[in-house]
Amino acid sequence: MSVSVTINGKDYKLDVPPETPLLWVLRDTLKMTGTKFGCGQALCGACTVQMYGQPIRACVTPVSAVAGQKITTIEGITTKEAKAVQTAWEKLQVPQCGYCQSGQIMAASALLANNTSPSDADIDAAMGGNICRCATYVKIRNAIKEAADDLKGESHA
Numbered sequence: 001m002s003v004s005v006t007i008n009g010k011d012y013k014l015d016v017p018p019e020t021p022l023l024w025v026l027r028d029t030l031k032m033t034g035t036k037f038g039c040g041q042a043l044c045g046a047c048t049v050q051m052y053g054q055p056i057r058a059c060v061t062p063v064s065a066v067a068g069q070k071i072t073t074i075e076g077i078t079t080k081e082a083k084a085v086q087t088a089w090e091k092l093q094v095p096q097c098g099y100c101q102s103g104q105i106m107a108a109s110a111l112l113a114n115n116t117s118p119s120d121a122d123i124d125a126a127m128g129g130n131i132c133r134c135a136t137y138v139k140i141r142n143a144i145k146e147a148a149d150d151l152k153g154e155s156h157a
Ligand code: FES
Pocket: 036, 037, 038, 039, 040, 041, 042, 043, 044, 045, 046, 047, 048, 057, 058, 059, 060
């Protein structure tokens, strides 16, 4: 039985068991390795992708659950929020080892698409499930605020 999914705007008919986690489809079947495996239990956020702009955990999402849906991964995200986030990430040099960062960027860009002026509490609520073993949390918070200002045409210069 095949499963049809749209990933980064491209349609795929996948010949995999329906219960296969989306993360393994991305990494093993499609060789999109930007989305990372951390815990496999929806506890760390390393595997965060977006479904219609909302963050989901690919490690606990069976591919059958996203059949016919539109998925975006770090390889294909081109929204203005994602661009602002990536620019701010670079400017403030957020990543350390980098392992958690694609999940952080997917969560942060979803947050900004829903909330143009997130408070510290909003950021904590949206990003709390994205764990960083290198503890880049302060930089992540600052970079989200920088990206929010950038999107509003303001600058921290
Ligand atoms: S690998 Fe999916 S949440 Fe940790």
